[in-house]
Amino acid sequence: MSTIQIVLVVTFVVSAFVGYKIIDRVPSLLHTPLMSGMNAFSGVTILGCLAATAATGTLGEPGVNWPARIFGYIAIILAMINVAGGFGVTDRMLRMFHGEEHDGGKK
Amino acid sequence: MLPAIINVTLTGQNRATDIIPNMDPSKQIPYLIMSGILVILVLLGISMMSKVRLAVKGNLLGSLSMALAIGLTLWAFDIFSVVDLWIAMLIGTLLGLVLSRKVTMLQMPQMVGLLNGFGGAASMIAGALTLINPGNNDPFSLVTAGLAIFVGSLTFTGSVIAAGKLQQIFTQKPVILKNHQFWTVLSAVLGLVTVFLFLLPAYSSGIAKIVLILVCAVISGIFGIFFAIRIGGADMPIAISLLNSLSGVAGSIAGLAISDPLLVAVGGVVGASGLLLTQIMCRAMNRKLVDILLGKTSTPAATKAATVSGDEDAATPAEEEADEERSDNYLDWLREAKRVIIVPGYGMALSQAQEQVKQLADMLEAKDIEIDFAIHPVAGRMPGHMNVLLAEVDIPYDKLREMEEVNDDFVQTDVAIIIGANDVVNPAANTAVDTPIYGMPILKVEDAKHIIIMNFDDKPGYAGVDNPLYKAKKSKVALLFGDAKESLEKIRSDLS
Numbered sequence: 001m002s003t004i005q006i007v008l009v010v011t012f013v014v015s016a017f018v019g020y021k022i023i024d025r026v027p028s029l030l031h032t033p034l035m036s037g038m039n040a041f042s043g044v045t046i047l048g049c050l051a052a053t054a055a056t057g058t059l060g061e062p063g064v065n066w067p068a069r070i071f072g073y074i075a076i077i078l079a080m081i082n083v084a085g086g087f088g089v090t091d092r093m094l095r096m097f098h099g100e101e102h103d104g105g106k107k
Numbered sequence: 108m109l110p111a112i113i114n115v116t117l118t119g120q121n122r123a124t125d126i127i128p129n130m131d132p133s134k135q136i137p138y139l140i141m142s143g144i145l146v147i148l149v150l151l152g153i154s155m156m157s158k159v160r161l162a163v164k165g166n167l168l169g170s171l172s173m174a175l176a177i178g179l180t181l182w183a184f185d186i187f188s189v190v191d192l193w194i195a196m197l198i199g200t201l202l203g204l205v206l207s208r209k210v211t212m213l214q215m216p217q218m219v220g221l222l223n224g225f226g227g228a229a230s231m232i233a234g235a236l237t238l239i240n241p242g243n244n245d246p247f248s249l250v251t252a253g254l255a256i257f258v259g260s261l262t263f264t265g266s267v268i269a270a271g272k273l274q275q276i277f278t279q280k281p282v283i284l285k286n287h288q289f290w291t292v293l294s295a296v297l298g299l300v301t302v303f304l305f306l307l308p309a310y311s312s313g314i315a316k317i318v319l320i321l322v323c324a325v326i327s328g329i330f331g332i333f334f335a336i337r338i339g340g341a342d343m344p345i346a347i348s349l350l351n352s353l354s355g356v357a358g359s360i361a362g363l364a365i366s367d368p369l370l371v372a373v374g375g376v377v378g379a380s381g382l383l384l385t386q387i388m389c390r391a392m393n394r395k396l397v398d399i400l401l402g403k404t405s406t407p408a409a410t411k412a413a414t415v416s417g418d419e420d421a422a423t424p425a426e427e428e429a430d431e432e433r434s435d436n437y438l439d440w441l442r443e444a445k446r447v448i449i450v451p452g453y454g455m456a457l458s459q460a461q462e463q464v465k466q467l468a469d470m471l472e473a474k475d476i477e478i479d480f481a482i483h484p485v486a487g488r489m490p491g492h493m494n495v496l497l498a499e500v501d502i503p504y505d506k507l508r509e510m511e512e513v514n515d516d517f518v519q520t521d522v523a524i525i526i527g528a529n530d531v532v533n534p535a536a537n538t539a540v541d542t543p544i545y546g547m548p549i550l551k552v553e554d555a556k557h558i559i560i561m562n563f564d565d566k567p568g569y570a571g572v573d574n575p576l577y578k579a580k581k582s583k584v585a586l587l588f589g590d591a592k593e594s595l596e597k598i599r600s601d602l603s
Contacts (some may be wrong), residue, residue, distance in 0.1 A: 005247045011368050012375045019376030020383050028484045031491030033351045036219050037156050044373040045230040045358035047180045052236035054186040061303040068239050075196040075232035078225040080199025085222050086205025087170040096498035
């Protein structure tokens with residue numbers, strides 16, 4: 001394995017550990033929004049989709065692998081639905097939570 | 108812990124100048140530093156989201172760091188000005204936003220399920236493209252790209268099935284085929300075998316490679332289907348949560364394949380925290396994750412219990428009159444009550460009775476009755492589902508109390524009102540060995556002085572276990588069958 005690959009694997013392990021620790025005690029009140037927030041973050045695969053789609057060739061030059069690029073578009077669209085939809089619904093849900101003191105203000 | 112990530116990134120860049128393939132060497136160091144900062148922002152966002160007061164801001168911070176991550180990636184790979192990528196992103200963003208505005212709170216579980224599936228599919232395609240694009244021929248890239256296809260594809264099909272079940276496109280009951288276990292394991296093993304076939308020179312180019320990619324995706328997808336169709340009702344929140352974790356893992360593996368530390372880190376965080384959330388839920392249901400993965404729900408109990416209650420239906424016309432008599436008692440209970448706990452369940456969601464629940468609670472509160480809502484961790488079809496529905500009708504979150512916190516209060520409670528909940532209050536969970544709910548911690552409504560149960564019918568809940576509360580003394584338990592919305596309206600008009 002090259003340096004980057006070792007770095008990548010270590011990054012994976014460390015971030016998994018940190019992720020595990022960080023939500024150790026979440027009130028169940030927030031389970032749904034937290035889950036849909038996590039869901040939005042899992043759309044981070046968009047970064048991979050962008051890089052991989054761009055690597056199918058350069059627009060306007062010969063040698064673009066069009067079938068692959070079209071699949072790339074699909075992947076980008078799906079990933080962005082995941083990201084935008086995820087953050088969107090999470091925001092909507094979280095804005096519904098409010099304590100007694102704000103009760104009169106909303107609605 | 109946080110500096111550890113930066114350290115990792117920094118030591119990495121000190122050793123080699125060309126760390127990330129396909130990236131301008133002069134951009135690599137700024138890219139890695141920025142990635143480290145973004146990962147910290149993401150972690151900060153997630154930790155803010157686990158606290159009620161900071162959650163909205165945490166979510167905004169999360170979406171901002173995601174936008175920055177996209178910008179950073181476009182800049183680092185010199186593809187900022189590639190127009191078609193922007194068009195595709197724009198389409199996806201618009202569709203996602205429209206979807207997020209249209210969806211109702213009731214549909215939230217299937218929405219999250221579906222979005223998981225999209226994320227998984229995107230990772231699968233990213234993995235496939237990495238294999239197809241030239242220049243990724245080392246064993247590490249080949250295997251991780253194959254794994255991204257494997258995990259991505261099974262996340263996709265599993266999530267689509269789960270979402271379809273929740274939307275009631277498919278049956279909600281667990282579907283168990285002949286030799287289900289065998290086929291599940293076989294498809295998993297075959298899927299993994301195809302991943303390693305990418306290492307063979309025979310599949311390193313041309314049609315053979317493309318065929319192998321398709322075979323890998325299809326077999327992994329079949330594994331996802333076998334996995335998901337077996338999961339029924341009560342276990343659905345756990346399945347959704349697990350698939351959520353998997354979609355993070357899929358992204359992370361795709362990051363390994365294309366050598367993108369930022370993607371690896373964020374995917375890893377999502378995968379691990381999703382797994383923890385899954386475990387928290389398993390604990391709440393006293394189930395082992397392994398049991399759920401292996402589909403150990405005792406379905407025979409479900410059919411048995413259902414027929415028992417069916418027989419009883421036919422045998423009770425004589426008791427009808429007694430029913431009438433008892434159905435008025437509960438009004439007195441409520442009139443005399445000092446303390447009431449409301450227990451919402453999926454039935455409330457189905458009949459869209461949140462508004463009526465709020466009105467009844469307001470009315471009782473106006474009579475100086477203390478009201479609380481007892482929320483079981485797995486009430487509904489996804490974790491925290493009830494909280495979201497009640498928050499939607501402006502019930503303050505400090506009235507929504509968690510199980511461990513509220514359970515001791517039932518003893519001092521005059522009336523427990525159960526609205527469309529069954530399994531989570533079923534005392535059989537303590538006694539009925541060999542049923543799916545045995546050992547699951549429940550809300551101890553039986554400790555309350557009186558209980559009002561509003562359920563659609565007297566059929567057992569999702570887990571299919573008869574609820575002894577239905578046969579309890581009429582001086583203690585009142586049963587109001589039918590649509591929860593109507594039952595609530597009736598109580599309200601009778602009380603006023």
